Amino acid sequence: MTKPLALAIKWVLIAAAVAGAFVIATKLAEAGNTLAVVLAGVVGLGILAIYATRRAVPLKYLAPGVLLMILFQLWPVVYTANLSFTNYGDGHLYSKEESVSDIIAQSVREVPGTPRYKMSVAVKERASVETADLILLLTNPEGATFTGDPSGLKPLAPEGVTKAPSGKILSAPGYTLLTARQVNARSADLSALAVPTSDGGGIKPVGLSEAFEGKPTMSYDAASDRITDSSTTPPTVYAPADARWTNVADPSQTLPQGWKEGVGLANYTRIFTDPTLREGFVSIFVWNLFFAIFSVLSTFLLGMLIALLFNDPRLRGKGIYRSLLILPYALPIFVTALVWKGMFNQDYGIINQLTGLNVDWLGTSLGAKTAILITNLWLGFPYMFIVCTGALQSIPQDVREAATIDGANAFRTLRSIIMPLLLVAVGPLLLASFAFNFNNFGLIYLLTKGGPFNGADTSIGSSDLLITYAYRLAFSGSAPNYGFAAAVSVIIFILVALMSIPGFRRTKALEEIN
Amino acid sequence: MSAPVPADPRLEQRLEAETREPAPASPKRRGLGGHVWWRHALGILALIWALFPIVFIYSAATNPSGTLNTASLFPSGFSTVNFEALFNDASRPYWTWYKNSMIVSTIGALGAVFVGACAAFAFSRLRFKGRRPGMMFLLLTTFFPALLAIVAMYIIFAGIGDVLPAFGLNTLAGLVLAYLGGALGANVWLLKGYFDTVPRELDEAAIVDGASHARIFFTMTLRLVMPILVTVFMLVFVGLYGEFMLASIFLTDVDTQTLGVGLYGMTLGTTANELFGRFTAGALLASLPVMVLYLAFQKQLVGGLTTGSVK
Numbered sequence: 001m002t003k004p005l006a007l008a009i010k011w012v013l014i015a016a017a018v019a020g021a022f023v024i025a026t027k028l029a030e031a032g033n034t035l036a037v038v039l040a041g042v043v044g045l046g047i048l049a050i051y052a053t054r055r056a057v058p059l060k061y062l063a064p065g066v067l068l069m070i071l072f073q074l075w076p077v078v079y080t081a082n083l084s085f086t087n088y089g090d091g092h093l094y095s096k097e098e099s100v101s102d103i104i105a106q107s108v109r110e111v112p113g114t115p116r117y118k119m120s121v122a123v124k125e126r127a128s129v130e131t132a133d134l135i136l137l138l139t140n141p142e143g144a145t146f147t148g149d150p151s152g153l154k155p156l157a158p159e160g161v162t163k164a165p166s167g168k169i170l171s172a173p174g175y176t177l178l179t180a181r182q183v184n185a186r187s188a189d190l191s192a193l194a195v196p197t198s199d200g201g202g203i204k205p206v207g208l209s210e211a212f213e214g215k216p217t218m219s220y221d222a223a224s225d226r227i228t229d230s231s232t233t234p235p236t237v238y239a240p241a242d243a244r245w246t247n248v249a250d251p252s253q254t255l256p257q258g259w260k261e262g263v264g265l266a267n268y269t270r271i272f273t274d275p276t277l278r279e280g281f282v283s284i285f286v287w288n289l290f291f292a293i294f295s296v297l298s299t300f301l302l303g304m305l306i307a308l309l310f311n312d313p314r315l316r317g318k319g320i321y322r323s324l325l326i327l328p329y330a331l332p333i334f335v336t337a338l339v340w341k342g343m344f345n346q347d348y349g350i351i352n353q354l355t356g357l358n359v360d361w362l363g364t365s366l367g368a369k370t371a372i373l374i375t376n377l378w379l380g381f382p383y384m385f386i387v388c389t390g391a392l393q394s395i396p397q398d399v400r401e402a403a404t405i406d407g408a409n410a411f412r413t414l415r416s417i418i419m420p421l422l423l424v425a426v427g428p429l430l431l432a433s434f435a436f437n438f439n440n441f442g443l444i445y446l447l448t449k450g451g452p453f454n455g456a457d458t459s460i461g462s463s464d465l466l467i468t469y470a471y472r473l474a475f476s477g478s479a480p481n482y483g484f485a486a487a488v489s490v491i492i493f494i495l496v497a498l499m500s501i502p503g504f505r506r507t508k509a510l511e512e513i514n
Numbered sequence: 515m516s517a518p519v520p521a522d523p524r525l526e527q528r529l530e531a532e533t534r535e536p537a538p539a540s541p542k543r544r545g546l547g548g549h550v551w552w553r554h555a556l557g558i559l560a561l562i563w564a565l566f567p568i569v570f571i572y573s574a575a576t577n578p579s580g581t582l583n584t585a586s587l588f589p590s591g592f593s594t595v596n597f598e599a600l601f602n603d604a605s606r607p608y609w610t611w612y613k614n615s616m617i618v619s620t621i622g623a624l625g626a627v628f629v630g631a632c633a634a635f636a637f638s639r640l641r642f643k644g645r646r647p648g649m650m651f652l653l654l655t656t657f658f659p660a661l662l663a664i665v666a667m668y669i670i671f672a673g674i675g676d677v678l679p680a681f682g683l684n685t686l687a688g689l690v691l692a693y694l695g696g697a698l699g700a701n702v703w704l705l706k707g708y709f710d711t712v713p714r715e716l717d718e719a720a721i722v723d724g725a726s727h728a729r730i731f732f733t734m735t736l737r738l739v740m741p742i743l744v745t746v747f748m749l750v751f752v753g754l755y756g757e758f759m760l761a762s763i764f765l766t767d768v769d770t771q772t773l774g775v776g777l778y779g780m781t782l783g784t785t786a787n788e789l790f791g792r793f794t795a796g797a798l799l800a801s802l803p804v805m806v807l808y809l810a811f812q813k814q815l816v817g818g819l820t821t822g823s824v825k
Binding site: 435486 | 696
């Protein structure tokens, strides 16, 4: 490559990166996230400082990877730890101010004679029409267009917006409009949606294509920090308690919109003090540990035996054996685990057919655990077979011959010569395999989803690992509890760290960085 | 991606030994020749254990009636009805999933190789403050895969989607970015080891000739280390191709899903038994790319796996 061309590419890339940082910063500024704007600016200037000058040569090579690592590996870890000290989750997704404005907007009742808006329901472009936050595209009687969501009403620039003769918006740049059927499927979300307006009222949908603007029945008094509902007689007063608005007269009654707040160590103390949770957590942990240890030992044993079997120079066709034996390990986990799930089916699966048994593999606690261990033995033994084959071949022949001359029989040679040498060689890999299986999400989730669920706490499955338990807390079911899930993740972090220390200290590589 | 293993210097020798021709039998042992039939017998037993589920996938995929209750271990006739049903199912766009899996794995692997190679060049060739601690820190980060921070990843990418919809949840670009976060820690050790084997004298000669560091890196070093770049590419490709957890929470729309998430959806609910033939047909086709990669590049992949990671 000639020098001018290389230089041109370099400056185009720098300009593109800085422009990209600038665009992101502008969008962040629109979203009102000051801290993120500053960070984007720092990244942009950093790129300029690193690549536009002749200094800091190592950074030129490290910056891309380090930036990605900070953003998508280290920052998530820090953020998880942060989350674990909050109640973030279902009913506690927003700030206290947002919960107040949402409650007030939700309480809106239509006042006769107030304007009705033509309404279309949309989501952000590229967002999922089934799950993303809904946005209302509104046209007022004068024909002006707006977007509305729980954060408020904003004008929608008319450029690129197409409208039906009635005024209803048919398309708008940056948004995906939902069809009537899609809106219907999300009617529950739609009826929960209310757009606060600047004069203290709110806009709520009526049916699928209209919305009204009305006056709220709830009011908030900042001085006393109370919400009053004037639609009841006498008016109901709600006061903040435990991150929710609680009826002063009847504390069992709360409004659905709570807010996010720091809860200190509450998530952690809950795990260790709530009796059902503690019992469930301990049983998950014990099974998790057993699963990881048993998986490593069983796969190692089978892999080693097969490696010993083929460790004979006279044996022909070793290459074919090896190519075929590696297949269980080579196939993607989502193929193998799901096929095993089909094979373990009680009524139709071939495991019961071939063995003549009628075991409810996936429906009972013991059956599910056995199925998991069998499947993981099948999945993992090829790896151990390959590792052991390599290690066996590196054991010098003369050591074995010396043992034979000393009168050791085959078994004695295996026990006293081969095994110790083998274990030294594959030890670190066994530790790593243990660490991997300790968090073997894919296998458990695909095979049993952590189930069956028949304990005292139905959120705790009998074949759950800690990682699948944390996943379910956050992403399955109707009431995600991100804060609690984060606390479980932090505990897994700590356990993994404790278990990795021996492996890390043994790593010879650390002494040999040149 | 998979859990890491600390690089172990003995592995080099071990791998070399593994890939070497077996040593000739000693004369003493040759006298016992001919008694290996029992090894073959047990070997075939091991093959049956390893392969019966794979035979079952094939049988179920080519089974004419295509349900779980009619599936048997051995093929009962050959039929392509399951494949046709799979390709003509508008609510389950199989080829779109295939395409998505290919895009995510290819771009993710290319990105990982690029940032990894850049960092490995710095760690291997340049001398700077914090080089040793940096390498150790990278090793440390591999003990904490991003999947443990999955809750935060979800919330962070939901936030990114609010500002930059093209990189949010439910986009392939967002998923690739999330994967790239762990790229550095997982691959730099493997890459640096190989970079170190390229003689430093070559760099010095190029410097004397007036080449800049960028010229040395892009036109010389990258070519010399091509074998390890290919190996790392394939390792990351296979890893991302099989990744399920992040993909399952990121990709909720049927058109953005990868093979893993899409096929998983076919095994859920009341239609699972009925769809089993179609599912196995899809699973069989989904296995082909990695199966071919493994059989063609066994040496590199196995070597890389034993140093880099486990499954």
